[in-house]
Amino acid sequence: MPTPVRRTKYLVTIIFLVMVAGLLSVPHHRAVAQDTSTVKIESANPFSGDPEAIKAGAKLYFKFCVSCHGVKADGVSRFGAYAGNLTKFWRGFGEFIAIVTAGRVKKGMPPWGEYLTGGQIINIAAFLETVAVKGANWK
Ligand code: HEC
The missing domain is CATH 1.20.5 (Single alpha-helices involved in coiled-coils or other helix-helix interfaces)
Structure with missing residues (x-):
């Protein structure tokens, strides 16, 4: 024993x-x-592909969004996978601006309209296009 x-x-x-x-x-x-290879996508963002916008957007993303949407923007953070996979954002550029500005407060997505300017939100969108994977839509 x-x-x-x-x-x-x-x-x-x-x-x-x-x-x-x-x-x-x-x-x-x-x-x-998961297919995580980035794809080149069509975009309605006037700053699509603009290096300055992408750089500024990345900084903003890693300051304000990373805690919930994760370092890969795939929605996986230390809280698990709950915040929405932004590499596969498919609702288009206009909806992105609307959602980020107003948030989805009841579902835990804060409204950013008071903290970020329209230009800053556009920059974040320009950055997120650079990590877009198959299925993403920014038109
Ligand atoms: C406190 C956590 C938190 C932070 C910080 C946060 N989000 Fe979110 N976000 C969420 C959650 C939770 C959802 C999912 C809401 C739902 O289920 O509808 C979401 C959803 C979204 C969506 C919609 C995704 C879709 O597929 O419809 C977008 C776009 C988005 N967030 C962008 C951002 C951006 C840009 C930032 C930074 C400026 C940010 N979020 C910061 C929690 C957060």
Whole structure:
């Protein structure tokens, strides 16, 4: 019969191995399930492709949006995947401006109209186009 101490060590080892197996398998499945290669897309954004706008937009994104929408803008943050995948934003440029300005307060998306100018929101859109994947629509 194993002593209680041995049994605890045994259990800890098992739990550790299960965790390692989980960590190894999750990114693998994600890589298989998701096509993350960026695509060139058509856009209604007047600043589409503008290097200054993209740079400014990236800065703003990483200041105001990253906490919920994640470092890859795919909606995966430390809170999990809940905030909307902006690499696959498909509602078009006009809707983007409207949603970001007014927010979706009841669903946890803050309204940014009071904090950001229209120009800043346009810059964020220009940045997000550069990380767009298949399925995105910015027309
Ligand atoms: C406090 C967390 C939080 C922050 C910060 C945040 N968002 Fe969101 N956002 C959300 C949530 C939650 C949703 C999903 C709302 C829903 O289900 O309709 C969302 C949805 C969106 C959508 C709609 C996505 C779609 O497919 O319809 C856009 C666009 C968006 N956010 C842009 C932004 C931008 C740009 C910023 C930064 C200026 C930002 N968000 C900051 C939480 C956040």
